[in-house]
Amino acid sequence: MRRTVGRFFARHGFILCGCLGLAGIFVFFGLSGGREGLHLWSDRVSGIGEATVVTGTVASGLAAWSASRWVDLAGDRIASSARPRSLVVLRHIASVVLPLVAAFPVALAVITAQAMVTKSYGAAYGPWLAAIAGTLLLAATGGYALGFIIGRRWFTAPLVAALFFGCYVFAQSSAPSFGVRSLYPVILNRDTEFARYYPETMLGQAGFFVALSIASFFLLVSMVTTGRRRWLSVVGLFTAASLAAGSSIGVLERNGQYLTGYNSRDFVCLGDAPVLCLNRGYAQALKPLHERFDSLNKKVAGTDLSATKLEQNVEGIGDQPSDGARSVYLEAIGDANLDFAVSRYVQKYGGLESCYRNERPYDNLLAVIIVDTWLSGFDEYGLDMAGEAELGAREWQRFKGTSTTEGNRWLVDNADLYFSCEISLAELP
Amino acid sequence: MIRATRLFARTRRWGVVLLVVVASGLLVIACGPLRIAMSPDGQSLVLVAMMIPVLPALAIAASLESPLRLQEMSAARSLLGFRVLHVVGLCALACVVLGFAGSFLSKGDGPAPDQGSVSIVRNSIALVSLGLVSYRVIGPRFGWLPPMLLVVVPPLIYPRVQQDQTQIVTMLYQADSSFTPFVATIGLGIGALALVLWSGPQSPLGAGAG
Numbered sequence: 001m002r003r004t005v006g007r008f009f010a011r012h013g014f015i016l017c018g019c020l021g022l023a024g025i026f027v028f029f030g031l032s033g034g035r036e037g038l039h040l041w042s043d044r045v046s047g048i049g050e051a052t053v054v055t056g057t058v059a060s061g062l063a064a065w066s067a068s069r070w071v072d073l074a075g076d077r078i079a080s081s082a083r084p085r086s087l088v089v090l091r092h093i094a095s096v097v098l099p100l101v102a103a104f105p106v107a108l109a110v111i112t113a114q115a116m117v118t119k120s121y122g123a124a125y126g127p128w129l130a131a132i133a134g135t136l137l138l139a140a141t142g143g144y145a146l147g148f149i150i151g152r153r154w155f156t157a158p159l160v161a162a163l164f165f166g167c168y169v170f171a172q173s174s175a176p177s178f179g180v181r182s183l184y185p186v187i188l189n190r191d192t193e194f195a196r197y198y199p200e201t202m203l204g205q206a207g208f209f210v211a212l213s214i215a216s217f218f219l220l221v222s223m224v225t226t227g228r229r230r231w232l233s234v235v236g237l238f239t240a241a242s243l244a245a246g247s248s249i250g251v252l253e254r255n256g257q258y259l260t261g262y263n264s265r266d267f268v269c270l271g272d273a274p275v276l277c278l279n280r281g282y283a284q285a286l287k288p289l290h291e292r293f294d295s296l297n298k299k300v301a302g303t304d305l306s307a308t309k310l311e312q313n314v315e316g317i318g319d320q321p322s323d324g325a326r327s328v329y330l331e332a333i334g335d336a337n338l339d340f341a342v343s344r345y346v347q348k349y350g351g352l353e354s355c356y357r358n359e360r361p362y363d364n365l366l367a368v369i370i371v372d373t374w375l376s377g378f379d380e381y382g383l384d385m386a387g388e389a390e391l392g393a394r395e396w397q398r399f400k401g402t403s404t405t406e407g408n409r410w411l412v413d414n415a416d417l418y419f420s421c422e423i424s425l426a427e428l429p
Numbered sequence: 430m431i432r433a434t435r436l437f438a439r440t441r442r443w444g445v446v447l448l449v450v451v452a453s454g455l456l457v458i459a460c461g462p463l464r465i466a467m468s469p470d471g472q473s474l475v476l477v478a479m480m481i482p483v484l485p486a487l488a489i490a491a492s493l494e495s496p497l498r499l500q501e502m503s504a505a506r507s508l509l510g511f512r513v514l515h516v517v518g519l520c521a522l523a524c525v526v527l528g529f530a531g532s533f534l535s536k537g538d539g540p541a542p543d544q545g546s547v548s549i550v551r552n553s554i555a556l557v558s559l560g561l562v563s564y565r566v567i568g569p570r571f572g573w574l575p576p577m578l579l580v581v582v583p584p585l586i587y588p589r590v591q592q593d594q595t596q597i598v599t600m601l602y603q604a605d606s607s608f609t610p611f612v613a614t615i616g617l618g619i620g621a622l623a624l625v626l627w628s629g630p631q632s633p634l635g636a637g638a639g
Contacts, residue, residue, distance in 0.1 A: 014570060029585070050468050054581050058574065065570060154442065154494060158487040158573035165581060169477060172465040190469045 012095070018062040019099045019106070022055050022136070026107030029054070031114060035332040040281045041122035042191035044111055049128075049187035052135045053168060056185055059100050059136060060143025061161030066096045067147035068156040078224055086221040086233060093217060097140040104133050121281030122193060127202035128258070134209030135185035139164060141213035142185075148220050182256030183248055185209055189258040193279050194313045196262035204250025211244035261316045273297070274307035278330065282312065285333040292342050292377075298404050299375055302412045304419060305350055336378075343376035350375070355421040366392040367423045370399055374407065395425045402429060437511045442492045443519070449488040450523045453481050457530035457549065467581075472588035475602050476544055478534060482553040483580045485523040487573055489516070490560030493625075494569055509626065516625050520557045524550045543604035552601050555614040556580075558621035565624050 009016070026048055033047030034040070070092055081088050108129070146160045171184045182188060182205060218237035222230055267277040270286040274293050278286055293307050300306050310328040314321035321327065326349060330341045347353075351368040354360070370392060373383055383400075386393040402410070410429050417423040438444075460477045467473040493515060495501055501508060531549035556576045564572035583599040584590075593599040600610035 017571075032586070046469070050585055053467070053585065054578070057577055057581055061573060061577070154491050154496070154569075155445075155488070157569075158491055158577070161573060161577050162484060162487065165577065169465055169480070172467075173463055173477065188469050 012099070015062070015066065015096055015099045018059070019103045022059060022100060022103035023107040023110070025054050025058065026051050026104060027110050030107065030111045037284055037333040038281065039115070039118040039120040040193065041115060041120050041124055042193055044115060044120070045124050045128060045191040046189075048107070048111070048132055049189060049191070052132060052139075052185070052187045053165070055103070055136055056139035056168075057161050057165045059140040060146075060164040061157045063096050063100060063140045063143035064147030064150070064160035065157035067093075067144040068150060068152045071148050072152035084229070085224045086229075089221050089224060090217070093141070093144055093220070096144055097137065097213075100140040101133065101137050104136055121279075125191070125197055125199075125202075127197070127199040127206065128191065130206040131202045131209075132187055134206040135187060137213050138185040138209040141216045145216040145220055149223070177255055178257070179252040179255035182251050183208060188256070192259065193266075193281055194261065194263050194316075195259035198254055198258060198260065200250050201254045201256060201258055204247050204253075207247030208244050208251060211240050211247055215240035215244060261319070263313055263316070263319045265311075265314075265320070267311065275309045276328070277309075277311045277325075278328075279312050282330055282333060285330060285338060288333075288335075289328075289330070289338050289341060292338055293345075295404070296342055296346070296375060299408050300411060301408055303415045305346065305375075307345070310345075339376060339378035340380075343372070343378035343380055346372045346376045351418045351421045351423070354419060358421060360421040362391075363424050364421050367395070367425050367428055368418065368421055370396050370425075370428060371411070371418060371423070374399055374402065392425060395428050399428050433506065434511070434514075437508070437515075440495055440497055441515055443515075446485070446488045446492050446519055447522070450485045450519070450526050453484045453523070454526040454530040456484075457481050457527060458533050462534060467584040468588060470588075473584040475584045476534075478531065479544060479548060479552055479601055480580050482523070482527055482549060482556050483576050485519075485527070486553065486556035486560045486576050489519045489523065489557050490564045490576070491569065491573065493561065494564065512625055513622075516557075516561060516622070520554065523553050523557065527553050543606065544602075545605055547605040548603070551611060551614050554618050555600065555610075558614070558617035561621040562617070562624055565628055 029051035030044045030047040033050065034043045074088075074092070078085055078088055108124075112124075143160050143164065146163070147156050150156050150159070168184060168186055171181045171186075178188070182201070215237055218233045218240055222233035222237060225233055266280050268280050268283045268286065269275055269277040271290050271294075274290075274297065276286060276290045276293060278289070293310065297306055307326065309322070309325040311321055311325045312328055312330060313319070314325055315327040326345070328341055329344050331337055350372055352365075352372060355365045355368055369381055370383065373379055373381065373396070383392070383396045386396070388394070406429070411418065414423055414427065417427070457478045460481065463477045464474045465477055467475055493512065528546045528550045531546035534545050534549075556579070559579060560572070560576045563575040566572075567574075580601060583593070584602060587593040587599050590599050590602050596603055596607055596609040597613050600607075600613050603610045
């Protein structure tokens with residue numbers, strides 16, 4: 001019993017190491033992509049997709065090394081084999097590629113376990129996972145095929161790995177459309193809660209990768225078979241290649257697009273003035289964000305800026321905000337992000353839009369910015385760090401100490417000027 | 430002496446390594462100020478030229494593995510000098526060629542005004558050293574992994590280079606003037622040289638070459 005286990009690891013230890021390494025890479029990227037305080041499946045899926053650059057490079061190199069060694073050692077054995085040569089090649093390619101691809105479900109199991117423990121919001125989308133698995137399959141099979149063809153040289157493994165990454169760099173840098181770039185076995189998309197999926201693109205990619213892998217297998221078989229049997233593998237090669245071309249149409253049709261903007265309105269709401277509704281996955285931010293909007297409302301009471309009903313991300317294409325709702329945008333839930341969310345609200349519904357629309361002079365723009373910064377408490381424009389002599393610096397230092405009631409009274413008196421961006425620096429208290 | 434050197438050069442594929450070095454230099458010139466986004470959201474933009482030194486690095490490290498391991502173990506003359514010549518000489522050549530190519534990177538107005546010849550030379554030395562260490566310690570099966578991972582992984586972990594406080598993880602993508610990557614490179618270089626001087630031609634773990 002011990003001897004069989006020992007022999008198993010001696011023969012397959014290398015690939016098992018590779019499998020564990022790949023799983024580790026997937027888990028690392030899947031779990032480290034999370035934004036502070038948030039537990040979202042979309043972050044995990046984005047992370048796993050990001051990892052495909054690394055796993056593709058590693059898998060292709062490992063598979064190439066295995067193939068190059070085997071073809072060197074087993075060349076004679078293949079030539080004189082009693083079994084059909086295609087089966088001999090199939091058996092070895094499966095013993096190399098399948099464990100490497102198995103790294104993905106292993107990693108997924110670990111990530112799912114962690115997601116369940118942290119009660120993560122959302123779910124992984126099946127076709128998206130299929131596309132990721134497809135990239136790993138094609139990277140491993142393609143690497144194997146190259147290693148098989150190049151044979152056992154001193155440069156086989158590093159060359160194949162460098163080639164995989166180099167082609168990725170080339171694809172990212174050059175002019176082809178996003179659709180063409182999506183045909184490369186690396187995932188180029190990020191997941192989000194506020195989107196609807198196009199499964200045709202993802203399944204098209206998965207089909208393309210699988211078909212190309214099968215084509216690579218038939219290419220290798222056609223290299224080792226002779227005579228009549230060769231025609232079968234050539235037919236197989238062309239069939240697989242045609243299937244690949246067909247699947248690629250599904251990808252190119254949508255230009256590789258995975259997502260379209262959409263709000264599922266899966267909200268959790270808090271309070272009554274304002275009513276703050278955030279996506280369920282961001283529920284942790286409800287109380288602190290509501291406090292900030294409360295204090296904002298005190299400063300803007302009696303003006304158009306008062307927040308009555310806020311919903312997350314509802315003013316995009318295809319969204320359906322409820323009556324009287326305004327959009328609030330929240331990327332992450334750290335303190336700075338919450339202040340920034342308030343700042344975005346103020347900038348969107350305050351006077352800043354008029355400044356740009358009517359191309360107001362810099363003096364007015366700066367005055368509106370000073371008011372906005374006081375309202376939100378988020379110093380986006382670095383007013384605090386401005387030198388003494390810079391325009392607006394003195395006015396900001398004077399304004400920033402204004403109390404809530406004083407500031408509110410001033411804002412109500414000058415509301416018209418503020419919203420039309422006609423307020424000047426001199427008119428600030 | 431000349432014949433011994435020629436023989437050594439042939440077993441260590443100096444011709445191919447030379448080709449790779451020259452080709453990498455041309456690649457650096459061709460890439461110029463090109464930057465690509467490593468991650469899907471387009472955040473981690475890296476200068477492509479900074480990644481190219483991995484090619485000669487892998488070539489130099491992989492070619493050091495001898496195909497005549499058994500014969501060399503019982504060789505009459507010591508091959509230490511030749512191995513040092515291989516490592517130091519080829520690394521220096523790579524630095525000169527890539528450094529010269531790096532001087533074409535547009536400075537001042539390009540997207541990376543603070544990365545030029547100095548960064549490329551630093552990256553070459555760091556990657557060659559890392560490659561040598563990993564090939565010696567891990568063997569040729571996985572030895573090519575650490576240099577490739579050092580190129581591919583750091584921009585994905587730190588989308589903006591400034592986020593890396595240690596400056597060592599993203600050392601390949603730091604500016605010319607960054608001190609810590611410079612020190613780390615020196616450390617790696619010394620380590621690699623020590624390993625080459627100390628170990629013999631055999632690969633540990635008994636793994637075959639290539």
